[in-house]
Amino acid sequence: MAAPSPFNAQQAEAGRTPTLAVLLGIFMVTITPFVAGLVQGQTADWLRNLLYAFATAVLLYNVWRGSVWAWRLTVGFCMVAGLVVFVIGMLAGSVAWQGWVVSGAGLAYLLLGTALVGTAVIRAFLDARWAARGRQLRGRA
Numbered sequence: 001m002a003a004p005s006p007f008n009a010q011q012a013e014a015g016r017t018p019t020l021a022v023l024l025g026i027f028m029v030t031i032t033p034f035v036a037g038l039v040q041g042q043t044a045d046w047l048r049n050l051l052y053a054f055a056t057a058v059l060l061y062n063v064w065r066g067s068v069w070a071w072r073l074t075v076g077f078c079m080v081a082g083l084v085v086f087v088i089g090m091l092a093g094s095v096a097w098q099g100w101v102v103s104g105a106g107l108a109y110l111l112l113g114t115a116l117v118g119t120a121v122i123r124a125f126l127d128a129r130w131a132a133r134g135r136q137l138r139g140r141a
Contacts, residue, residue, distance in 0.1 A: 015125025078113025
């Protein structure tokens with residue numbers, strides 16, 4: 001038997017907008033290099049980058065729908081990518097100022113991933129989605 005959720009329905013409803021903002025933030029940080037490359041006329045890897053953007057959108061959509069596994073993958077990817085991008089940006093920052101911008105993107109990943117885990121209203125919203133999705137999946141079986 002599952003333990004009852006520590007979050008109430010009011011908190012869950014209040015978490016709708018912050019959850020959407022965090023998921024859109026993750027998507028924007030992910031596609032920014034692709035869009036910047038397109039603006040600069042770099043179209044060599046556009047198909048691969050478009051595939052990455054689509055895969056990211058599908059993953060984040062599944063988080064929104066209430067998939068626990070998609071949430072876990074998203075948080076894991078945010079933490080790993082955030083650390084790697086931050087370190088690469090720090091190394092590049094010793095040579096050019098653009099490295100500091102890359103480090104900022106790494107920090108953005110870390111902060112957004114942490115928000116998915118540590119913000120009470122976001123967790124309440126996702127917990128409500130997880131419960132609803134669990135009921136829906138059990139109803140199909």
